[in-house]
Amino acid sequence: GQSLEQPSEVTAVEGAIVQINCTYQTSGFYGLSWYQQHDGGAPTFLSYNALDGLEETGRFSSFLSRSDSYGYLLLQELQMKDSASYFCAVDSSYKLIFGSGTRLLVRP
Amino acid sequence: DSGVTQTPKHLITATGQRVTLRCSPRSGDLSVYWYQQSLDQGLQFLIHYYNGEERAKGNILERFSAQQFPDLHSELNLSSLELGDSALYFCASSASTGAPDGYTFGSGTRLTVV
Numbered sequence: 001g002q003s004l005e006q007p008s009e010v011t012a013v014e015g016a017i018v019q020i021n022c023t024y025q026t027s028g029f030y031g032l033s034w035y036q037q038h039d040g041g042a043p044t045f046l047s048y049n050a051l052d053g054l055e056e057t058g059r060f061s062s063f064l065s066r067s068d069s070y071g072y073l074l075l076q077e078l079q080m081k082d083s084a085s086y087f088c089a090v091d092s093s094y095k096l097i098f099g100s101g102t103r104l105l106v107r108p
Numbered sequence: 109d110s111g112v113t114q115t116p117k118h119l120i121t122a123t124g125q126r127v128t129l130r131c132s133p134r135s136g137d138l139s140v141y142w143y144q145q146s147l148d149q150g151l152q153f154l155i156h157y158y159n160g161e162e163r164a165k166g167n168i169l170e171r172f173s174a175q176q177f178p179d180l181h182s183e184l185n186l187s188s189l190e191l192g193d194s195a196l197y198f199c200a201s202s203a204s205t206g207a208p209d210g211y212t213f214g215s216g217t218r219l220t221v222v
Contacts, residue, residue: 033207042110042198043151045210087150091207094164095141100150 002026004099006088011105012078020073020102022088030091032064032071037101038084046073048091078106111135112214114199120220126187129217131199133180139163140182141200141211142174151198157182158205186219194221 004024012018022032031050035043049055049064049071061074075082083106089096111134121127133140142154153166157176168174171189176182186193196218200211 030206031208033210042213042215043200043211044110044213048208048210050208089151089207094156094158094205095153095166096207096211097153098143098151 002090002092002097004088004090004097006086006099006102008100009103009105011107013107014078014080016078017074017076018078018104020075020086020088020104022071022073022099024069024071024088024090024099026069026090026092026097028092029066030093032062033089033091033096034060034062034073035087035089035098036084037087043087046086050091075104080106080108082106110212110214112199112201112212114197114214114217116217117215118218118220120222121189123189123191123221125189125221126185127189127219129184129186129197129199129219131182131184131201131214133182133199133201134212137201137203137212138180139202139205140176140180141202142182142184143198143200145196145198145216147195154184156205163205189221191221194219 006022034046037043047062064071085101089098113132138159143151154168156164200213
């Protein structure tokens with residue numbers, strides 16, 4: 001079977017750094033993706049890690065450790081507009097399997 | 109505008125009925141994916157079509173079916189609807205069959221079964 005675990009909620013202060021962790025168990029694995037979804041909106045693609053290590057895209061970075069079946073999304077210099085749900089997703093044989101999502105609340 | 113078009117945006121129907129959700133992928137994308145998102149839940153994978161052929165299937169109910177047409181648009185048919193089918197249904201597209209460049213999601217169809 002396939003399962004992904006991520007915290008249900010995280011709260012942080014504007015300007016701070018927050019890390020959202022994701023652990024996964026899957027029968028097939030090609031990479032780990034991260035998506036952002038604002039309330040009532042469509043998910044939008046943030047990053048994809050196929051290999052171990054850190055990928056940086058502006059204020060967002062994503063990390064993968066294949067041996068530990070673990071990844072995280074790092075958000076720096078948090079802004080109010082970053083308040084949203086963040087989903088990790090495993091790329092597994094012609095489909096993305098999504099976690100249940102982490103709701104991030106950024107406080108002033 | 110993501111380039112992925114889903115219609116209708118909202119749908120209210122009664123139990124036992126049948127509905128069809130439509131998706132036009134982003135120009136040039138050959139893959140279409142369907143996902144179901146219930147209230148405050150994650151995205152449940154339903155099915156993936158690539159250039160008209162089914163490539164992967166999730167835990168899609170037998171009451172649900174989908175197809176991708178030669179012009180690459182896709183339809184998701186939901187029949188014998190139950191209250192529990194109320195959800196947001198997203199379509200996404202990608203250029204190939206992989207995910208490295210990300211899926212582009214449409215704005216979704218909100219289905220309410222009463």
